[in-house]
Amino acid sequence: MQSSLTSLLDHPKIAVSDEEYNRIQNNLIYFQSRFNDVTFLNTDGEQRTRKFNHLPLARTCCKKVAGLVYNEQAEITIENEVINKFVNEILLNDRFNKNFERYLESCLALGGMAMRPYFDGKTIKIAFIQAPVFLPLQSNTQDISSAAIVTKSVKSEGRINTYYTLIEFHEWVNDELTITNELYKSNNADIIGSRVLLSELYDTLEESVVIKGLSRPLFTYLKTPGMNNKDINSPLGLSIFDNAKTTIDFINRTYDEFMWEIKMGQRRVAVPDGLTNMTFQQGKDGRLQSKRRFEVEQNVFVQIGGGIDDNKIIDLTTPIRAEDYIKSINKGLAIFEMQVGVSSGMFSFDGKTMKTATEVVSENSDTYQLRNSIVSQVEHSIKELIVSICELGKAHGIYRGKIPKLGEISINLDDGVFTDRNAELDYWTKALASGIVSKQYAISKVLGVTDEVAGEMLTEINEESQPDLGDEDRLIYGAKE
Template identity: 25%
Template structure:
């Protein structure tokens, strides 16, 4: 990457913004500082940070590609096991395509500070364009900071020619106007285009030939696009309606981490084993003008003019490696990056080096939970608005669907809740007799309590729809003295004293079994789980009560 290219990249978004404003006579609500910041985030996400190359375009610092890793990991945590649907079947079919792509969309939004969802009618169907930050220019926003007008940039490159389409959306009252403009540029580097070029008809580009130059829709209550904005204050421009990248607060530490990583690699390379040997040990290749070294072992040998002293004819170069201190320094930087990005310790740093006191673990998980939850709420808002826009376009295309139907969301909560630990705690509650076994099974396998009952051995034959298997009172009056013998016998078989809850569960199950409400297999399984004993011991207890 040459210095000229780097300068062009730095000012590309600034010049593009000014170019757009002059070409279509509009005002873009993006400051110079915000435009430069978005360009920087985009370059860092693509692993081209400004500190990676020197002025000649030669790589001078090896990078960890942390911006992309952070955005990717956050999007994974945000969208893991997401279940979302629209109550209208026709809309839901189109919506599920977006749900499947949501992790990718979330990653782009996290990296660039935001992302626009733009529904597009195509051949009687609705698709959705995902417009990243560098191609989205807001023009209007209301007092709440919600964007009501924007320009979407679409580029096509054919050889050395760059075609650009500007799609302008604007909501005024309840009237919605969409205007499209096309431009052609044959003089710029296709990879770093600043000038839009000259205006051309949309029909000159086959891909845009069917696009209308202007379309007015009314009544419309909200923009026909949705903007997913990363949560949090924008410290770069407090008046901007745009969001801030997930790694914006950690860019300085990310640069330091890259430089530390580069030092670590250099330490490994600089301390490689080598043999310093005299030149007369090797033949010289006159054609290639270099010493002939053993093939594949060239890095091991270093040829020098050496003294004839037998003791100094060769030297083994094998210095000690200082990797431990360098790695610890890198790991501390990674932890600072995690903190600044709202991640828990161990997300990108070495999890083996994370302090593990209960308070620190909870605090770290809560920080990540807050970050993820805020992003999920922002996504919900954007997707709800997107569905409204989809419903408007569907009705315009002749399909009758409810406008702005309800969208349901079910997010995974395993970030702060260790599911295995939770299930273990529930299992212990069942063994203590304070939780019904079917509730535990329902949680573990994601089924209803009725389905959980049927999953238990023999239950499909006799389970009554209204039966509560572990109700301690379902087997009759457990307070009667006659049951004391059964409890004593059970304790003797189990080899332990039962607490009050276990006693109540035991007597309830025996009572239900004696009434024929439970089969033998059911009763054995329930007693085994409720008291925490083997099935053989549970069977002996049942047989002793008969």
């Protein structure tokens, strides 16, 4: 029994290295754009700080790719009608499509996430567990079958905050899933603290629960495609911008210098201080009135003491190197596109024309290939989630149907942004006319439905195509009632 923890990584069951954990935390900084202020020396040699001007590249990149992969038009279909109704009611009531698209951004930014169905006493809901609080256990290899899920809470008593950390361990014991809960308490937000009784914060939570009848882990782990080249032995995925952080730094640094140069390059005119002194003139009422030579509310003019030739007004404004900075930023964006693996032109902008997603893909299929790689991971993960939903429903007695196989589940993700529907229909029509595919197969490919649904549609089409014979025609052709 672990009595005290400084960090989550101190727990003997957790198998995440310091480097992997810190990498995820660093990815979170880029995703949230929480960059440090800029420190500089002013003209007098005094140290000053200012806000760092930056572009939200990491967030924009993840949002765009997530939007191309999944949206609210996605359809999940199971061949068995009973299973299909049960699962889709749960997903619809829990607004799964809307939530999944949102959390997919976090998955792409941090390298992965987990989805865990849970029973709330009435129905099943889905919890999305982000990378910083999902930690593989020691027994894992490349497939995550056991993990720790972390939930943090803050309890205030007067002006004193108490920080609680609940660690939920999912482990397999004799082919049965055992969920063990440990609660830790601390007065310091950066320290996990000492282990306390669950009843101190949770009234009904048990220390250990065994769930029987599961064929797979209760959670499903979705990670980005490709090898983790930061730690080749880690089961965790990489952020899609993990290998492009130096480029993000270059773009942000260039953008910051550009913004600062614009601010420093505003109009400045040196004026001898003698020309800025107030003068007095007699008004109509005979009183002396002060009169300024320059408007006091503007900052264009700078007073300069003696030394200016012939008391001349000198323009100190320097030209802004806008074209050079814009070229540098666009070059950085082009490199960023290459490193992320998207088509050229997805993030960069030449100032003349903005390319649509279809145009980008027609020129270069990098974005389409990246999307397909992520889609295959998403589809498999959702299918595993559906199996877990049904098994959990059966364990709690709210579902009595069969447990679906992965092959019986169809995930239809709308890829219309990449696909010319007319061209696709023309292709399969020609394939059907040539006799190399069946009508049922062509329907399933064009409409993206399962073979069973395509078969039902074909039956309806055949019935609709039968002639409606009247009484006279029935007598002529010998048709039976």
